Amino acid sequence: MEDLPDEALEQVAAYFQALSEPTRLQILNLLRKQERSVGELAQLCGYSSANISRHLTLLTQHGLVARESRGNSAIYSIADKSVYSLCDLVCGNIARQFERKAKAQAAFAGAPHRRTKAH
Secondary structure (H helix, E strand, O other), X not given: OOOOOHHHHHHHHHHHHHOOOHHHHHHHHHHHHOOEEHHHHHHHHOOOHHHHHHHHHHHHHOOOXXXXXXXXXXXXXXXXXXXXXXXXXXXXXXXXXXXXXXXXXXXXXXXXXXXXXXX
């Protein structure tokens, strides 16, 4: 990001905004396995087709998802597989944070309790 103009930084921020919604991450995760239609994604995510279509439109605008018409259906697939490297990096970082917190909590829970005298 070094030396990027403000306009480019705005585009980077918009890209991360597209990834900041759990339903869109769920869609990307489902498309990681195979291409799917809006109806399939809606059923698997538990949302309406209209809701999933809005998410897919945004993901398509940011170049993360590709849309292909097949007969009367639109089929979606991943357009930029590098997004998974980014997501895996972030998920690994979050997992390490949870591990550190769990170790700290375990150490605190296992520490002997000191009693103070009442005055």
